[in-house]
Amino acid sequence: MSANASDGAFLNIPYDRQFTKLYLAYISGLCAFGPTLRATLEIPGGDWRLDRICGLMKDCPYSFHDLSRVQLDRASPRTPQFNMPFEIGLLLGYLSGTDDRHLWFVFESRERRLQKSLSDLDGTDPYIHGG
Amino acid sequence: MRGVFRQLSNALVKSEHQPTVRQMYRIYLDVRQAAPLVMRDTGANSLFEAGVFKRLVVTAT
Numbered sequence: 001m002s003a004n005a006s007d008g009a010f011l012n013i014p015y016d017r018q019f020t021k022l023y024l025a026y027i028s029g030l031c032a033f034g035p036t037l038r039a040t041l042e043i044p045g046g047d048w049r050l051d052r053i054c055g056l057m058k059d060c061p062y063s064f065h066d067l068s069r070v071q072l073d074r075a076s077p078r079t080p081q082f083n084m085p086f087e088i089g090l091l092l093g094y095l096s097g098t099d100d101r102h103l104w105f106v107f108e109s110r111e112r113r114l115q116k117s118l119s120d121l122d123g124t125d126p127y128i129h130g131g
Numbered sequence: 132m133r134g135v136f137r138q139l140s141n142a143l144v145k146s147e148h149q150p151t152v153r154q155m156y157r158i159y160l161d162v163r164q165a166a167p168l169v170m171r172d173t174g175a176n177s178l179f180e181a182g183v184f185k186r187l188v189v190t191a192t
């Protein structure tokens with residue numbers, strides 16, 4: 001990461017109570033490195049949300065994606081969260097068609113699970129935090 | 132959460148600025164302490180709201 005503290009870092013993580021501790025950890029840890037932290041949390045609902053998400057990611061030279069939320073949620077109907085893999089897919093699709101420089105990092109809580117949950121990312125070594 | 136700190140350090144090993152895990156943890160303690168106050172001040176029902184996120188980032192920075 002450059003010394004320019006105004007460089008944006010896009011954070012792609014689950015937004016649920018079970019993830020609260022790691023949410024605060026990502027905010028704390030990333031801010032310690034200096035970038036301006038951005039997330040889809042900032043984007044209000046309504047029309048054109050997807051466009052705003054893409055715009056936000058394009059503005060950030062770095063992104064951090066936690067793909068550990070592979071479980072069903074607790075509320076009925078029990079449903080998996082697809083936003084995190086979807087957003088990294090959006091980013092990688094965009095990067096494949098542009099010369100923009102962007103560094104992206106993938107995080108997981110368990111070893112070897114990403115190879116099962118998202119085998120399209122085979123060859124990418126996730127950072128396993130065990131959280 | 133120390134695993135997140137450790138792996139952020141590994142991922143950003145080429146960063147010009149290298150905070151220690153201890154430094155990150157201290158920021159975490161400040162952010163965790165500030166979180167309920169931020170929720171109260173913003174009238175938020177959840178930590179996962181735009182205003183809360185922005186203010187937690189300011190706290191951490």
